[in-house]
Amino acid sequence: MRAMGGMNQTPFGERVHIAFFGRRNAGKSSLMNAFTGQEFSVVSAEKGTTTDVVYKAMELLPAGPVLLIDTPGLDDAGELGEKRIARARAVMRKADIAIVTADAREALGETERELLDFFEKQGIPCLLVWNKADLLEEVPKDGENTLWVSAKTGWKIHELRERVAALLSERETEGPLIGDLLSEKDTVILVVPVDAGAPKGRLILPQQQVIRGILDAGAFGFVCRDTELEEALGKLACPPKLVVTDSQVFDRVNRILPESVPLTSFSILMARYKGDLALLAKGAAALGRLQDGDRVLISEGCTHHRQCGDIGTVKLPAMIRRGTKKELLFSFTSGTEFPEDVSSCKMVVHCGGCMLNRREMHYRLGCCREQGVPVTNYGVLIAYLNGIPERALEIFGGQELF
Secondary structure (H helix, E strand, O other), X not given: OOOOOOOOOOOHHHOEEEEEEEOOOOOHHHHHHHHHOOOOOOOOOOOOOOOOOEEEEEEEOOOEEEEEEEOOOOOOOHHHHHXXXXXXXXXXXXXXXXXXXXEOOOOOOHHXXXXXXXXXXXXXXXXXXXXXXXXXXXXXXXXXOEEEOEOOOOEOHHHHHHHHHHHHHHOOOOOOOOHHHOOOOOEEEEEOOOOOOOOOOOOOHHHHHHHHHHHHOOOEEEEEOHHHHHHHHHHOOOOOOEEEEOHHHHHHHHHHOOOOOOEEEHHHHHHHHHOOHHHHHHHHHHHHHOOOOOEEEEEOOOOOOOOOOOHHHHHHHHHHHHHHOOOOEEEEEOOOOOOOOOOXXXXXXXXXXXXXXXXXXXXXXXXXXXXXXXXXXXXXXHHHHOOOHHHHHHHHOHHHHO
């Protein structure tokens, strides 16, 4: 799965996730094809045609960019079927809107009841859509969250789109990434190291998003490498309102930057935007309680190619070992992988989650919270290891977060 279809497209993590669930042969794939107006998912009369999760990005007017997700049937069988079910269940935790698809010729089954119960408990807006209504002699009336349609004939597919759009309009909008920290005409310096780990010829997604946030706020953004920060500061007529840096050069930037200038990182901005900054700030303190043999889980939301100096699998473990002086065990996950059971870990360290949607990020944080496992963020942890957690979080409330 690609996080972006191109530089001008909305990233998957910023799109509303609309997912189709149900039993095999209920018509989930046909319904998604009808919804998009494209033959995107493969369909057939044979059960279990959809063997993996299928993603389709589109614009749903007037709501905007969405990500449609087709899933394997939750009643699949056999060893391979169990793996398919696991893939489908992983989508359940990141769905912003769920469409439970049922065969209009059959009674409501245990699978549908479990789905409806799950989404109700999670507070996820949900529609029960009875497909194949064209095969009925008499079609029942629609309910508040129930709709009878035919993907084959296109009957009431327009109504389905309208129902989904209405649910989207009721969703609570996410807060700004950086805009609320700035006023018009403020100056912000972004510190972007260009090293072996930097992608060739482009900025990483959080850097792109912060630049856009600065523009939306009507502020001025200046980008420099950490090696040119001191010179960049000297060229400004007055100190910047804020400096945002790559967390890996916190120490260098902190030494150069006057204490009167607020400092934070791209990762910490993402932690606030996608997650729970107070929870992640408190979780960093667990570093001082780690003992020899304790297990630390380091999780990334993306699946980029690992390099020799990879932040998640190489640099962070080395930083943690140096900071704690303990012999620790490390586990790693990436992309959609995240264990439901983290109880064997003494600490979880997560990336900013730029490739994940907010609901998936909160699910992961919720797993840690419910199991009593401290969880923190890359940027917060690196600030803690460099002895500057209060400074890095001051602009968000500082000491009050700990």
